[in-house]
Amino acid sequence: MTTRVPQENRRRRPTRSGVLLSQDLIVETALRLIGEHGPEALSVRRLGSALGCDPSALYRYFRNTDDLLLAVADRIIGDAMEGFTPGPDWVASLREMALRVRAGYLAHPRAAAMASYRVTRRENEFRAVETGVGLLLSAGFAPDRAVRLYLAFIDTVLSHAAMDAACLALPPQQREADQQAWTEVYQAADPETYPALSTARGELHAMAESSFEEAVDLLLAALAARAPGGQD
């Protein structure tokens, strides 16, 4: 963001409680708040009191709460992708990207659920898009195909990861109840009206698990099959 106030030259005045505010400190505190007390714990007022400052002070650093949320999202992306460098195998590299993003989301389940579908427009997202599109270009796809396919890939990864994160963010009681539904409620399905469910009865337990890797691998297989360079 070019419009952003430079962090270094800021004329920072300590707050009432002596804390020196900064975008990084605010983002970290927000992430901590969400992680500790759930997504509903994130409000300007609570964030202010957690930082020991007036809520309105945050508006000196972020245009509004949406702006703050995008900063949090970008931070998650940055943490997830830290130290990652794409290798020569573009499929394997995209796969690792996917797993990293998912791990980053699962580390902050509640924040991830809010931010998965946003465009952060910040440096970490820039780098991730650069890396992903670059990998597809290196696979021989034309630029327009590379962009379209990267979008399909990353949207699948992000939305799937968000879904997993949302499940993880559920209260344990509710999560276990949802999982048990597949081994209990669905087992009682009437064979006449639900023949397919009956046939697959012994396998329905798999419904309780995440399909993230399966879906990513299916998608990557389809991408590999369409790569100009060959079937693999």
Place this chain on the structure above:
Amino acid sequence: MTTRVPQENRRRRPTRSGVLLSQDLIVETALRLIGEHGPEALSVRRLGSALGCDPSALYRYFRNTDDLLLAVADRIIGDAMEGFTPGPDWVASLREMALRVRAGYLAHPRAAAMASYRVTRRENEFRAVETGVGLLLSAGFAPDRAVRLYLAFIDTVLSHAAMDAACLALPPQQREADQQAWTEVYQAADPETYPALSTARGELHAMAESSFEEAVDLLLAALAARAPGGQD
């Protein structure tokens, strides 16, 4: 629907403005509000004034806004799947299922975005799983594979649809800002640090669109390629 408080025997008193309240009327008004005035128009207070009653009257019909939201979600699912019967072509049938789910979500974005991660365990979900697993069984997959692959498929569809709905549910200002980011902020990327972005500069506008169909088609292609019966 039928398990709720019987609508018939209710001791319904006309509101101040003469309207007779009911669960159906409330749900329909909520959907209409969202459809006419955007997703952010749905609040208990606005819903109350749209119905010509005090906001608190709604709590006679729904435990809280969450309960109301689930009722709305149930209606959306029912509407989306109404009249659908799987055909002989399992790939085409799964594709139509996907498009129907998405259309249902997009028709009522905010409700869908808020309810997408819920497991209903109700009749409509039963029927959907039965249909989907049945289609994969008919394709020749063994039951365990059919279950796993259906899960990967439906999770991709649901999470993608939820993501699209969530984007649509954003306040217009934020949504447009997110979309413009690809044609403005990302255009200014430095060619030296972001060579791939530079190469694909003219195609980045595609990032603002939905990748739903592309992702579904990629996944279905991968499924078709793995079907025991052959590529089709």
Place this chain on the structure above:
DNA sequence: GGCTTATGTCAACACCGTTGACGCAAAGTG
């Protein structure tokens, strides 16, 4: 040391979901 001005503070506004008390009118009973 004085000036400018960025920045933290404060008070206020307009919303939000939810609740409890209250009175009225509809349903049930005879």
Place this chain on the structure above:
DNA sequence: CACTTTGCGTCAACGGTGTTGACATAAGCC
């Protein structure tokens, strides 16, 4: 028809939310 019960709509209030504009004050520049 009259009487009682009670479901329901209304009202007022509580505590929460994001955001804004006025204001003082202290940091950094000359």
